[in-house]
Amino acid sequence: MESLEEKKEQIEGEVAGLQKDISTLIEKIKRKEEEMNQIEEEIKKLQKETVQLQDKINSRTARLESQARSVQTQANPQDIASLLASSENLSDFLGRINVIGQLMDANQDIMKTQIDDKRTLEDKERQYKNKQEKMQAIRNQLEVDQEKLSTQRSTLENKIIQIVEQYNLTATEREGIINEQTIIAKQTTALTQKIQEKNQKVQVEKKVQANKDLKTVNPPEPNNDKETNVNSRWILPANGIVTSRYGWRTHPVFGNQRFHKGIDIAGSGSIIASRSGKVITASYNNGLGYYIEIDHGDGYKSVYSHLQPNMLVSSGQEVAQGQPIGIMGTTGVSTGVHLDFQIYKNGSTVDPSQYLGI
Secondary structure, three states: OHHHHHHHHHHHHHHHHHHHHHHHHHHHHHHHHHHHHHHHHHHHHHHHHHHHHHHHHHHHHHHHHHHHHHHHHHOOHHHHHHHHHOOOOHHHHHHHHHHHHHHHHHHHHHHHHHHHHHHHHHHHHHHHHHHHHHHHHHHHHHHHHHHHHHHHHHHHHHHHHHHHHHHHHHHHHHHHHHHHHHHHHHHHHHHHHHHHHHHHHHHHHHHHHHHHHOOOOOOOOOOOOHHHHHHOOOOOOOOOEEEEOOEEEEOOOOOOEEEEOOEEEEOOOEEEOOOOEEEEEEEEEOOOEEEEEEEOOOOEEEEEEEEOOOOOOOOOOEEOOOOEEEEEEOOOOOOOOEEEEEEEEOOEEEOHHHHHOO
């Protein structure tokens, strides 16, 4: 699960980066579409201007051709000379020359305008072609960007599915392991009880045999020390050195006198269940740090405090005696790596030392 959490965070980072790339690409596509719309408007304007200019050129060409045919079929070079020769006086002669000059200038202006319009038309046609080529290039790039966007979105969806599937699968596997641990814990607890019953029977038989050997007529007195029988069912929850015992002490963090409700075992190793039972709590507390509370079902409970975060059991789980439940840590109010182990009897703390024989 820890490995999956790390992988999940890594993939979520990749997803965030990919989403950022997608957003950038979407913005780029939007700008290109706006540019294409602008070019389309310019192309429409050019097309309109080109059509109008072409109509003017065609109309002017038709008039010039008509005039040329008229001159070709009707005009006579001698007409101009006759026109000038028939002048009544010098003033009339100059006037007629001026009219002829104006007619020639007008024709030259028309021809010049015609040539300029044709050049303008050619320029607009070039602009139209260039804009069409630019439009096609943008369209091609847009298709590439859209394909890239589709691929990135598909990759993003696959990564999200990968996270969900792996996480759910591992969570299911973890639930299955917990169920298997519960079954094994129950079987182990039952086996432990049978072993204890057999050991007690062997001890009784040994005592009976010893009494017979001594030819004692008095029957063995029954063992009424229920506390001793209970004590024999507890084992050390961790290996290490006992650094603080049950009772009043100077608190290592706050410096005042406080009652210590358990024993501190210093070390850095694994923590096991001191007795079989059911996990009531596997959580975090500001003072205890990560801790586990186990109900042993006969008025006794045990508490394991200051563990590392990666606890091996969860609430509601059955555990067997000796089953690993966590690792020593220094979470909560703590001055070093250790286990704070407490035993409760009918809701009140008792000295764990007398139950563990230390």
